[in-house]
Amino acid sequence: MFLQSPPRSGGLFCARVAPTAEDRGAAGLRALAGVHARRFAAGVRRSALIFLGLVAAVALTAQERAFNAEELALPPSASRLDALVESAGRQGWGEWVEPLRQAAFQVYDRDAAAAGPWYHLYRWARLFATPRREAVESWLRAVEAARVGHPNMAERYALPPGSLAAEVPPALQRWLIGQPDFAREFFTTFDDVDQPIEVLSILRRIHAASPALFANYASLALAIAVVYDVPPPPDWPHGQVAARLLPRRLPDPVEAFNHWARLDRTGASVHRLRRLPASELKFIVDASAPLAELAWAQRQVTWPLAQFSRAYDQIRYRDDRLTKLQFTWPASDYRLATILREGGICVDQAYFAANAGKARGLPTLLFRGAGLDGRHAWFGYLGAGGWVLDAGRYAEQRYVAGLAHDPQTWRNFTDHELLFLSERFRATPLYQLAQLHADFALELLRGGDPRAAVRAAREAVKREPRNLTGWQALLTAQEAAGDPVGEREATLREARRAFQRYPDLEAAFARRLIQSLHARGEKAAAVAEEQQLLRKHQAGRVDLSMQQAGEILQRSLREDDLPTRIKTYRRLLETNGRGAGIDFFDQVVTPFVLHLRAQAQLPAARDALQRARQTLRVEPGGQLEGEFERAAAELRKAR
Numbered sequence: 001m002f003l004q005s006p007p008r009s010g011g012l013f014c015a016r017v018a019p020t021a022e023d024r025g026a027a028g029l030r031a032l033a034g035v036h037a038r039r040f041a042a043g044v045r046r047s048a049l050i051f052l053g054l055v056a057a058v059a060l061t062a063q064e065r066a067f068n069a070e071e072l073a074l075p076p077s078a079s080r081l082d083a084l085v086e087s088a089g090r091q092g093w094g095e096w097v098e099p100l101r102q103a104a105f106q107v108y109d110r111d112a113a114a115a116g117p118w119y120h121l122y123r124w125a126r127l128f129a130t131p132r133r134e135a136v137e138s139w140l141r142a143v144e145a146a147r148v149g150h151p152n153m154a155e156r157y158a159l160p161p162g163s164l165a166a167e168v169p170p171a172l173q174r175w176l177i178g179q180p181d182f183a184r185e186f187f188t189t190f191d192d193v194d195q196p197i198e199v200l201s202i203l204r205r206i207h208a209a210s211p212a213l214f215a216n217y218a219s220l221a222l223a224i225a226v227v228y229d230v231p232p233p234p235d236w237p238h239g240q241v242a243a244r245l246l247p248r249r250l251p252d253p254v255e256a257f258n259h260w261a262r263l264d265r266t267g268a269s270v271h272r273l274r275r276l277p278a279s280e281l282k283f284i285v286d287a288s289a290p291l292a293e294l295a296w297a298q299r300q301v302t303w304p305l306a307q308f309s310r311a312y313d314q315i316r317y318r319d320d321r322l323t324k325l326q327f328t329w330p331a332s333d334y335r336l337a338t339i340l341r342e343g344g345i346c347v348d349q350a351y352f353a354a355n356a357g358k359a360r361g362l363p364t365l366l367f368r369g370a371g372l373d374g375r376h377a378w379f380g381y382l383g384a385g386g387w388v389l390d391a392g393r394y395a396e397q398r399y400v401a402g403l404a405h406d407p408q409t410w411r412n413f414t415d416h417e418l419l420f421l422s423e424r425f426r427a428t429p430l431y432q433l434a435q436l437h438a439d440f441a442l443e444l445l446r447g448g449d450p451r452a453a454v455r456a457a458r459e460a461v462k463r464e465p466r467n468l469t470g471w472q473a474l475l476t477a478q479e480a481a482g483d484p485v486g487e488r489e490a491t492l493r494e495a496r497r498a499f500q501r502y503p504d505l506e507a508a509f510a511r512r513l514i515q516s517l518h519a520r521g522e523k524a525a526a527v528a529e530e531q532q533l534l535r536k537h538q539a540g541r542v543d544l545s546m547q548q549a550g551e552i553l554q555r556s557l558r559e560d561d562l563p564t565r566i567k568t569y570r571r572l573l574e575t576n577g578r579g580a581g582i583d584f585f586d587q588v589v590t591p592f593v594l595h596l597r598a599q600a601q602l603p604a605a606r607d608a609l610q611r612a613r614q615t616l617r618v619e620p621g622g623q624l625e626g627e628f629e630r631a632a633a634e635l636r637k638a639r
C-alpha cells in the first residue's frame with residue numbers, strides 16, 4: 001500500500017502588454033506615460049478598496065469569533081451555528097478551531113458536565129478543517145500500527161487537495177453541528193482506523209438521498225459509514241468457504257440504509273433500530289449475506305427473540321463431513337437457503353443464525369473458537385435483557401470470548417471489548433461524563449499541559465473506573481509530567497484492581513507494573529507480582545497464565561546467565577507446566593530449547609525437552625506427542 005498524490009495545477013498567470021508604435025516621439029511617450037499614470041492611479045484605488053475590504057472582513061471575523069460569558073453559559077445557539085457554517089464557507093473551518101477550543105475549555109473549567117456541546121463543536125471544526133491529505137496519511141499510519149490492513153483493501157489511496165469539509169455540504173455540516181447527542185456518538189464511535197474521507201462520503205450520500213430519513217436514523221447511517229468505509233477481509237465472516245461462493249462484499253451504503261430503515265418503519269425489526277446506538281447497529285449492517293437473501297431469511301427464520309438461539313440448530317449437523325474432515329463448504333453455492341437444505345457443520349450453523357438475525361434487525365456476532373475451542377463456532381445476539389454470547393456453544397468450553405470480527409476495524413475483539421459490549425455500561429450518563437473528562441485529558445496532553453491532564457484523567461477514572469481511555473491518559477500524563485516512578489506504579493496497581501473482572505486488562509496492567517519493577521531493580525517485588533499473576537489465571541485463564549510464563553522466560557533469556565536461565569525454566573515447568581498442554585509447549589518449551597540449540601548447548605536442550613515431556617500432559621497419538629517427536633528429531637540431527 002502506498003500513497004499517490006494527484007497532479008497539481010494552477011499558479012500565477014503573468015500577462016505582458018507591449019507599448020504601441022504609433023508615435024515614437026516625445027508626444028507619443030508623454031501620451032503613453034499619461035495612460036500608465038491613469039492606470040496606476042486606478043490600480044491604487046482598487047488596491048485600497050481591496051485592502052479596506054480585507055480589513056473589514058478580518059474585523060468582522062474577529063467579532064464573529066468572540067465568545068462572551070453569557071453565550072458560554074448555554075449550549076451553542078442556532079444563530080451561532082448558522083453563522084459558523086456561513087463563516088466557514090467563506091474562510092474555512094480552520095479559522096474556528098482555536099477559538100472553539102478555548103471556548104470549550106472555558107466551559108469545562110467552570111462546569112465540566114456542561115462542556116460537551118462546546119467540546120464536540122470544537123471537534124467538528126477540527127475534523128472539517130483537517131486537510132484530506134493529512135487525514136488519509138494519518139489513517140494509513142493507524143492501519144499499519146494496528147495491523148488491520150488486508151488484501152481486499154485498495155493498493156493505492158489518492159491524496160486529494162482541500163480539507164475534509166469538502167466532503168460535507170453546508171446543509172449536512174449544519175445538521176451535524178446542531179445535534180449534540182449525535183456528535184457525542186460520532187466522536188465516541190469514530191476510530192483511528194476508520195477511513196475519514198469514506199466515512200464522511202457515506203454520510204453525505206445517505207443524507208443527500210433523504211435528509212429526513214437520515215435525521216430519523218442517524219445512528220444507523222453512522223454504523224453503515226464506519227463499517228462500509230473499507231472492504232471486509234478475505235477471512236470474513238469465516239475462512240471455511242471459498243471466495244467464489246462468498247465474495248466478501250458489502251452492499252451499497254444507501255441501499256443498505258434504506259433496507260434496514262424500511263424494516264424498522266414497517267415494524268418488522270426485532271429491536272427498534274432508532275433506539276440502538278451505532279456501536280450495536282454495526283452488528284446488523286455487517287451482514288455477509290446479500291440483501292435479497294436477508295429478505296428470504298426474514299420470512300423463513302421466525303423464532304421469537306427469547307428463543308432465537310434455536311436458529312443455530314435449524315441447520316442439520318453433517319456428521320459425515322466431520323468424519324471425512326471436510327471443513328470447507330462443499331456445495332456449489334453458499335446461499336442461506338442452500339445451507340438450510342444441505343445442512344452443515346458448526347461454522348455454517350453460526351453463519352446461518354447470525355445472518356438470519358441481522359435479517360430481522362437483530363445485532364449478532366459469529367464466533368470462531370479460540371485456544372482449545374479452535375474447531376468450534378457459535379453465535380451471539382442482543383436479547384431482550386442484554387447480549388447472549390454463547391448460542392450454540394458447548395457447555396464444557398472454558399474460554400470467555402472466542403474470536404469474533406469487529407466489523408468496524410476488521411480485527412478480532414479482545415475479551416474485554418466483548419465484555420464491555422455485553423455489559424452496555426458505556427451508554428450510561430456517568431460513563432459519558434467520565435469519557436468527556438478523558439477526552440479533555442487527551443486534549444490537554446496535545447496542548448502540552450500534562451499536569452492539568454493528570455487532573456482531568458483522575459476525574460475520568462473516579463467517575464467510572466472502567467473508563468480505559470482515562471487510565472491510559474492518566475499514565476501517559478503522569479509520565480509526561482515527570483511524576484515519580486513509585487506514583488506511576490501505584491496508578492498501575494489501581495488500574496489492575498479496577499479491571500479485576502476483565503482478565504486480559506488486569507494482566508496487561510500487571511505486566512506493565514512488573515516491567516517497571518524490573519527496570520528499577522526491584523527484582524523481588526517483580527517476581528512476587530509475577531507469581532501472583534500466574535496463580536490467579538492458572539485455572540481460569542490458561543492462555544493468560546501461559547503468556548505470562550513466556551514473558552518471564554524471555555526476560556531471563558535476555559538478562560540472566562545460563563545457570564539462572566535453566567533454573568527459571570525448571571521453575572516454570574514445576575509451577576505452570578504440570579498437566580499443561582500445547583500452550584505451554586509453544587510459549588515456554590519451544591523458545592527455551594531453540595535458545596539452547598542456538599547457544600550450542602545441545603545436552604541441556606535435550607534435557608529440557610525430556611523434562612518437559614515428563615511434566616506436560618502428553619496423550620498418546622495426540623498433537624503434543626507429535627510436537628515432542630519432531631523437536632527431538634531436530635535435536636538429534638543437530639551437531
